Amino acid sequence: MDHYENFPVASWLCPARLRPAVAAIYDFARTADDIADEGNAGAADRLVDLQTLRQDLNAAMNGTSDSGRWRPVIRSLRPVLHDFSLPIALLERLLDAFEQDVRFTADARHYETDAELMAYCTNSANPVGRLLLHLYEIDDSISLVQSDRICSALQLINFWQDLSIDIGRGRWYPSVQAMQQHGVLDTNLRSHEPCTQATQLVAAYVAQARELMQQGAALALRIPGRAGWELRLVVQGGLRILDKIAALNHESWRVRPKLGPVDMPVLLWRAWLMGRRAGPSTS
Secondary structure, eight states: OOOOOSSOSSOTTSOGGGHHHHHHHHHHHHHHHHHHHSSSOOHHHHHHHHHHHHHHHHHHHHTOOOOSTTHHHHHHHHHHHHHTTOOHHHHHHHHHHHHHHHHHHHTTOOOSSHHHHHHHHHHHTHHHHHHHHHHTTOOOHHHHHHHHHHHHHHHHHHHHHSHHHHHHTTOOOSOHHHHHHHTOOHHHHHSSSOOHHHHHHHHHHHHHHHHHHHHHTTHHHHSOHHHHHHHHHHHHHHHHHHHHHHHTTTOTTTSOOOOOGGGHHHHHHHHHHHTTSSSOOOO
């Protein structure tokens, strides 16, 4: 399947020795995400497939035989698990998040509170950052917290960027709490019409995501070399999407913003400025 991506994955900025490991982690996460989200399978079948992938992951760690269904993905991941002593629990948390997505979608369930939504991000996004830090042998508490904030911000940015797509698929990420606070109904976000209350809702979520990203962005300045540059571009890519949502009057339930080639000079300029300032540029 073809996938639009906001952010670089195993790019030339990543050290060559780590590119296969980064690509293997990404392929595993993308495969699980596709199981949960793509195609026409029912919820029960999706959960069975995710469980099979979980069993294959544990088989790869334990050196036992797998089911063979996800063999290409597991074959690439197996040496990474062992050569880098990759924490399998972080990969299992990703599977927990995808299973939760399947169940919530099947039940047409909303997140009740923003705290519940943030708890979801701790499984759906934060493990990826921690896995990458593990590859770079970075494990201090400050870096882990900053990584979590960047990853949670990226997950939230993806939600507010993809409102028009996710709602059409029955996936609701604005919480009941926030929608009630702003007086937004489900029908407001299903409509392609302007709605002042919905604009205020998305604007509040965009502000939250921007604050989280800015709280974590210093991590990109503490990681040396090309890896730090790649993280700068990831940070600035997220902030750029937030800029684009704001430029649409925060009406991303009507139009989906995305990055294109014309954004790259802006991202490179802002990434360079990060090294010249205390925080990321958003101007």
